[in-house]
Amino acid sequence: MSIPFSRALEKWNRDEEFRKAHEAxxxxxxxxxxxxxxxxxxxxxxxxxxERMGTSQSAIARIEGGHRPSLKTLERIAEATGSRLKISLEPASD
Amino acid sequence: MSIPFSRALEKWNRDEEFRKAHEAxxxxxxxxxxxxxxxxxxxxxxxxxxERMGTSQSAIARIEGGHRPSLKTLERIAEATGSRLKISLEPASD
DNA sequence: AAGGTTTATATCATAAATGTTATAAGGAGT
DNA sequence: ACTCCTTATAACATTTATGATATAAACCTT
Incomplete structure (x- = not known):
């Protein structure tokens, strides 16, 4: 796989074509x-x-690259980015 | 720790006191x-x-008892229970 | 209280995520 | 071209979650 998503998002507003290919x-x-x-x-x-999470840049890159993080890691990311993590299991619409 | 949450929830509507202690x-x-x-x-x-998830009852008990599941496991639970898993990282209200 | 059903706990081997370090590669600007 | 900043990849040790099995405990009905 190995798709550079971070860079992609940074390009987001500068490169419209790239954006479309991405949404797929x-x-x-x-x-x-x-x-x-x-x-x-x-x-x-x-x-x-x-640094805020007490880990390394490579660990972040790995997660942003598509490797599933654990919930604990997700919570740490939320806190470090000033975000709120919301998880829900709702009855499916099917 | 070791709190019987499953049983607790099953009691939910039969035992009001239990419910309150629980919400804490x-x-x-x-x-x-x-x-x-x-x-x-x-x-x-x-x-x-x-059975639906292809694992054992004890694994479910462990998770329901408070051990953090992985996202992969959460997804399998969602599918097996006819639920939809929603995860979001929103800007915090702080 | 006895038997059947359901949930909790314990142990141990395997798999997956993380921490760590080092290195490569991409992008922006001079 | 050459820096500088940032992100990606690789390899390995450690930690954590899972799978599996067995057993104990709680609950329910009669």
Whole structure:
């Protein structure tokens, strides 16, 4: 796989074509995207976020690259980015 | 720790006092509660849910008892209980 | 209280996520 | 081209969640 999502999101507003190609993969990497967006909202680099979380830049890159984080890690990301993590299990619409 | 949440939720409507004592611990075990509720909504026992997920009853009990599941496991629970898993990282209200 | 059903606990091997360090690669600006 | 900043990848040790099995405890009905 290995798709540079962080860079992609940073390009988001500069490159319309890139944006479209990206939305196709949307569902699959929805979580990674949310994490990247939360970080960018907070105006942090991977390195800065890592520091706030007490981990390394490479660990952040790994997660943003698509590797599923644990809930504990997700919570730490939420706190470090000034975000609120919401999880729900609702009756499905099917 | 070791608090019998599943049983607690099953008592929910039969024992008002028990319910109140329970709500105090609410936030801490919110996720476990959601999972138990999803299972009960689907009318499943731990054993039945485990079967649908291809795992064991003890694994379900462990999770419902408070051990943090992985996202992969959460997704499997959602599917097996006919629920929809929603995760979001929103800008905090602080 | 006895038997059947359901849930909780314990133990241990395996799998997955993380922490860590180092290095490569991409992008922006001079 | 060359820096500088940032993100991606790789390898390995450690931690955490899972799978599996067995057993205990709680609940319910008669």
């Amino acid at each position: 993969l949307d569902e699959e990497f929805a979580l990674a995207r949310m994490i990247i967006e939360a970080r960018l909202r907070a105006g942090l680099t991977q390195e800065e976020l890592a | 611990l609410d936030e801490e075990f919110a996720l476990a509660r959601m999972i138990i509720e999803a299972r009960l909504r689907a009318g499943l026992t731990q054993e039945e849910l485990a």
